[in-house]
Amino acid sequence: MRYVKIRSEWLGHSDCSICPVRGSALFSVLGPGDVAQIGSKLDDLAFPAASVVFHQGSLPDAIYTVREGAIKLIRYLPNGDRRIVGVLKPGDLAGLEAFSDERFACTGVTLGEVTACRIPIAVVRSLADSNEALRHRIFEKYQAALSEAGAWLSELAAGSASARVRMARLLLRLRKPGTADEVFRFGVEDLGAMLGITVETASRVLAALKREHVLGPMSRNQYQFSVDLALLEQIAHGDVPD
Secondary structure: OOOOOOOOEEEEEOOHHHOOOOOOOHHHHOOHHHHHHHHHHOEEEEEOOOOEEEOOOOOOOEEEEEEEEEEEEEEEOOOOOEEEEEEEOOOOEEOHHHHHOOOOOOEEEEEEEEEEEEEEHHHHHHHHHHOHHHHHHHHHHHHHHHHHHHHHHHHHHOOOOOHHHHHHHHHHHOEOOOOOOEEEOOOHHHHHHHHOOOHHHHHHHHHHHHHOOOEEEEOOOOOEEEEOHHHHHHHHOOOOOO
8 A cells, every 4th residue: 555645733731620511522521631741742733635644554643623625535445446434523533543552544635625633542540540430431432433344334334225315314424513404515527436336326426416406506615515314314214315
């Protein structure tokens, strides 16, 4: 597998006390004293669009909390094919493999510009040794990641549901946190890779959803667009005929 250089801009040390995703982040259980203690050890990074954040097969020495934007998780298969097996959104954690000394299972690539907090694994382990709440929070993050992986497989990449129903389910999972009607916008190749369908099928389903005004115009930037959430949920539940 070919590795590319990771490009990022250092924005300074992260300030957990004003983090926009503090409520859902790993360190949400820490008190002001612990936060002040580790602030100088966490890096706030900005990644350009289409940047690699971490490589499949590399050994992680840090974990990442997504603060803004989205990261697609790409798994490269031995035959050269690729599958998108998940999407990290604000508040999500990447690099849980570091806790068990395993290599990254996927390559993380940004959708649009992304800001993320880089947390050295040594910092997390040191805190967890004396903080039961943090150990429990790490377990919760593990469980959330397993649940998401299971849902990704059962609801999106497998089963007898039509491509239209699975596309609706996928778009619901791509909803931007904190918004009522915005989803992260992926290209048809990526959507096909997520659902295990051809680019032609993905393009046809998206075109139909646009004609039916389920999908609206692009939102504030080219990586987000608006949706009719009520209609999308009806399609995802199979309540609207194909």
